[in-house]
Amino acid sequence: MSDARQRTTVDRPVKARGATRRLFLGRNANTVYALLLIVVIASIFVPYFAGVATVSFLLIDAVPILLMAMPMALIIITGEIDLSVASTAGLSAAMMGVLFHDAHWNIWWVFVACIIVGLLCGAFNGILITAIGLPSLAVTIGTLALFRGLALVVIGDNAVADFPVDLTAFATSTIGGTGIPTFMIFVAIVVIVFAVLLHFTPFGRALFALGFSKEAARFVGIRVNRSKFWLYVASGGISAFAGIFWVLRYSSAQSDSVTGLELSVVAAVLLGGVSIFGGSGGIVGVVAGVLIIRTVNYSLQLAGLPDTVLTIVTGSLLVLSVIAPSVSARLKLSGERRRSRALLTETSAA
Amino acid sequence: MKLFHLKRGRSVTARRVLAVSALTTAAVMALAGCAAGGTPASSGGSSKGFSIAFVPKQLNNPYTDVELGGGKKAAAALSGVDYSVVGPNTASASSQVSYINTLTQKKINVIAIAANDPNAVCSALNQAKAGGAKIITFDSDTAKNCRSLFINQVVSKDVGLIEVKQVAEQINYEGDIAILSATANATNQNAWIEFMKAELKSNPKYAKINLVATVYGNDDDTTSFQVAQGLLSTYPNLKGIISPTTVGIAATARYLSTSSYKGKVALVGLGLPNQMREYVKDGTVKAFALWDPAKIGTAAVYAAKALVAGTITGKEGDSFDAGDLGTLKVGADNTVIVGPPTEFDANNIDQYNF
Numbered sequence: 001m002s003d004a005r006q007r008t009t010v011d012r013p014v015k016a017r018g019a020t021r022r023l024f025l026g027r028n029a030n031t032v033y034a035l036l037l038i039v040v041i042a043s044i045f046v047p048y049f050a051g052v053a054t055v056s057f058l059l060i061d062a063v064p065i066l067l068m069a070m071p072m073a074l075i076i077i078t079g080e081i082d083l084s085v086a087s088t089a090g091l092s093a094a095m096m097g098v099l100f101h102d103a104h105w106n107i108w109w110v111f112v113a114c115i116i117v118g119l120l121c122g123a124f125n126g127i128l129i130t131a132i133g134l135p136s137l138a139v140t141i142g143t144l145a146l147f148r149g150l151a152l153v154v155i156g157d158n159a160v161a162d163f164p165v166d167l168t169a170f171a172t173s174t175i176g177g178t179g180i181p182t183f184m185i186f187v188a189i190v191v192i193v194f195a196v197l198l199h200f201t202p203f204g205r206a207l208f209a210l211g212f213s214k215e216a217a218r219f220v221g222i223r224v225n226r227s228k229f230w231l232y233v234a235s236g237g238i239s240a241f242a243g244i245f246w247v248l249r250y251s252s253a254q255s256d257s258v259t260g261l262e263l264s265v266v267a268a269v270l271l272g273g274v275s276i277f278g279g280s281g282g283i284v285g286v287v288a289g290v291l292i293i294r295t296v297n298y299s300l301q302l303a304g305l306p307d308t309v310l311t312i313v314t315g316s317l318l319v320l321s322v323i324a325p326s327v328s329a330r331l332k333l334s335g336e337r338r339r340s341r342a343l344l345t346e347t348s349a350a
Numbered sequence: 351m352k353l354f355h356l357k358r359g360r361s362v363t364a365r366r367v368l369a370v371s372a373l374t375t376a377a378v379m380a381l382a383g384c385a386a387g388g389t390p391a392s393s394g395g396s397s398k399g400f401s402i403a404f405v406p407k408q409l410n411n412p413y414t415d416v417e418l419g420g421g422k423k424a425a426a427a428l429s430g431v432d433y434s435v436v437g438p439n440t441a442s443a444s445s446q447v448s449y450i451n452t453l454t455q456k457k458i459n460v461i462a463i464a465a466n467d468p469n470a471v472c473s474a475l476n477q478a479k480a481g482g483a484k485i486i487t488f489d490s491d492t493a494k495n496c497r498s499l500f501i502n503q504v505v506s507k508d509v510g511l512i513e514v515k516q517v518a519e520q521i522n523y524e525g526d527i528a529i530l531s532a533t534a535n536a537t538n539q540n541a542w543i544e545f546m547k548a549e550l551k552s553n554p555k556y557a558k559i560n561l562v563a564t565v566y567g568n569d570d571d572t573t574s575f576q577v578a579q580g581l582l583s584t585y586p587n588l589k590g591i592i593s594p595t596t597v598g599i600a601a602t603a604r605y606l607s608t609s610s611y612k613g614k615v616a617l618v619g620l621g622l623p624n625q626m627r628e629y630v631k632d633g634t635v636k637a638f639a640l641w642d643p644a645k646i647g648t649a650a651v652y653a654a655k656a657l658v659a660g661t662i663t664g665k666e667g668d669s670f671d672a673g674d675l676g677t678l679k680v681g682a683d684n685t686v687i688v689g690p691p692t693e694f695d696a697n698n699i700d701q702y703n704f
Contacts, residue, residue: 048455057451157535161469161493172473250444250470259442302452306409307439 027273028285035288035295042299049299056179060172060249062294064089064242064258066187066287068265069272070194071235073286076269077198078228079211079278080129080136082235086261087147088121089243094151096244097160097253107164115240121147122236129232130225144262152255160253171248183245190238195283203227211278267318268293276322293317399430400459400658402651405449407464407490408441413622413643414464416704417489421462421647424673428655434458443467450474454481460654463497464489472496484657488646498657498664500685501649503641506538509594510545512639512691513618514556517590520616520636524558525589528581530602530619532569532595542594562588567598574601582611593619599638603629623694623702630699637695643704645688649678653686 043050068085075082092114099110121143128139173182198204206222218224247253272289274281296317297310404421406414418435425433436453438445443466453461454477461483465471468491475485475496485497517527529546531539543564550556562585567574574597582588593599599619603626606612613633621638629635649672656662656670668680678686694702 048452051455053451053455057448057455061448159467159469168473246444250447250467251473252443252467252470254467256442260440298448298452301436301448302455304434304436304452306436307445308409311439 027280028282028288031271031273031285031288031292035292038292038295038299042295046299046303049302052177052179054179054298054302056174056181058294058298059179059184060181061298062290063181063183063187063249064246064261065264065268065294066290067190067238067242067245068235068261069269069286069290070190070283071231071238072265073269073272073274073281073283074194074198074204074207075136075228075231075235076266076274076276077211077278077281078207078231079214080228080231081140081266082125082136082232083140083262083266084121084125084143084147085235085239085242085265086258087144087151088118088236088239089246089258089261090256091121091147091151091154092118092240092243093247093253093257094155094255096247097155097158100253101160101162107167111244114244115237118236118238118240118243119233120236121239122233123229125236126229126232130229148255148259151257155253155255157255161251163248163251163253168248168251171245183249186241191283191287198283207231208279211275211280263318264293264314267314267321271317271321273325275325289321399432400654401432401434402460402462402654403453403458404433404435404437404647404650405446405453405461405463406435406437407466409435409437409439412704416643417647419647420642420644421651423644424648424651427673428651431651431655433651438466441466443470446471447474450478454478454483457481458483459658460484460486462486462488462650462654463492465492466490468492484654486650486653486657488650494683498684499653499680500683501646501653502685502687503643503646504689504691505687506541507545508690509542509620509639511549512693513542513592513594513620514546514549514553516618516637516639516693517592517616518556518559520618521559521589523555526560526562526585526587527590527592528563528565528585528588529561530574530578530581530591530593530595530598531564531566532598534566536569536595539594546592567593567595567601569595569597571597571601574598575605578602578605582609582615588615590616590618593617593621596620596622596625596640599635600625603634607632607634620691621694622704623699624704626694627699630694630696637693639691639693641688641691642702645675648673649675649686649688652678 048054068089072082072085095117096110096114099105099113100107105113125136125139125143128134129136171183174180175182175184198207206217206227209220209222210217210224210227214224243258246258250257268290269281269286270276270289271292272281272286274286293314296313300310300313402421402425404418406418408414422433425431436449438449446463446466447470450461450463450471451474454474458478459482461475461478463471463475463485465487472493472495475492479485479496486499486501487497488501489503491497491500491502521527529543531543533539547561550559550561563581565577565581567577574593578591578601581591591602593602599617599621602617602619603621606615606617607629617635618638620640621635622640626635626638630638652670652672652675653662656668657664662668662670662680664680664684666680666682666684669677672678675688678688680686692702
């Protein structure tokens, strides 16, 4: 028996685990299966869940999380984190309100300015983390508070609500009768760009290497700091875009827009199979992770359960997604040990 | 790490897929199970009945709980009313929108909401309206075109007048008074204070009363306590304090009850009976005021009934039967005012529990 196993291991080198197998059996695939399972179960058990309205209500709330999850996935793969995403979006929302309502800018210039603000926020994080070398957790907890504070300074207690109606209507519109929000087109573009970047470019492969070992990555010639810096800039820009969507979708810009969304984003990314220690993960899994969180939340809301339960569920999913890989790795490790010990005794006996 | 990848056979991976699926199934089944059990699902079969869902600013807020209690009682009194409450944990508008969406999908007949943002909930409410729901706001209004009716506690002017009346009675219409408010830019408090000032100036009964200061405790217990202390050391001749905020009046009462001013300086304002009970009993406070929040929930349920039955549309001049509250009238801006503030003193305070 152990002979057979030994042979297969030798006969089938690493490459034999081909792309198709990976697609259906990898960790990404597990997340997708879990998502499908949850959808099926929700359709059976939660009244009113199965319907076009669900698609539209569920997906429109997923838009900002999906957007922010893309750069977040890449950042976590490098072993860092960005907790300031929701505050960056909040600051860009506040800027949007003030520039449009008080400064009377053309709305398209307002959009440009908001994105620039987001990029600057990201660059600020990036400089503190790469040039000064501070830990990303500390820096982005700081900027989580700082950017939210700036949002309060910018817009104060006011709420701006008089955005052009055709734009706010566009933000809540759906594609034909499918119930899919029109904004999903932009989301799809962002997802594809990040998927290509991570999985099909040298830059993406360098990120995985970086997450495994910073020193080794530097040793083989990866520009560690430069890569990280641009990831934070991208995170800032995408967060600002999510902030713009948020304002248009709710027709309201306030200092507390997008508060607390960073928790959902990080939870979704980890649930999607990205390792919190860096070095592994994939975009397909992250997309499924976001949809899992939204589906679970929406079906619980539809069942009339209070927010308290939702917070507990999101928290548990987050903990579970961090624990699960470590537990399975440990189980596997003990399995390997047992097997190699058995092999050893066999050889010594022979 | 490489080692695992090399050695991971088909069976291990397959087992993992199974394990993950099994785990998720179990978890979701459990959740969905309790979810399905917890919902009374649809709007009820009886032709006269209707379903109403309250969406408060946030759950687990003592004031809100009293409001909702009034609604629940009224719903039980009417037959065939399916009453439910859904809402966010923190006062956020985006979470309210998610809940409104679920109500739209469930085809709830009436949504009664206290909006966390007058505009952010609007498009979701309009979607619900397009699906046939009636929209009522209470406590905190939305933009006017998003709802049929707004149910409000009291008229601002009434609050101003009752505060001045209460303090004047207790200081015999003579002497220095001060106001201890919430924050300097609180909309509600500032409106009430304006009416107090106008009344003190214009009504000849109050000619000998002198408003010496307006101070702010920022609706923070400690700050209010310290500000009350400072007020009395700055104005030792002070006869009365008006504190039109539940936090301010409780903190001031606590300071007075332990100081030499107890029983000598009159304290009136807006307070919660449960917070103020001990100070009324120990003589620190003679009387204070507040509206009864339960009436708002009650009024919302009866308004919902009238809207569903089609006896009112919510336009100015409409009126509807509201059970114990009598007949309520729809005033300007499609607003229903539930009633004058209630005055609490040693004689009636034990009848109220909120």
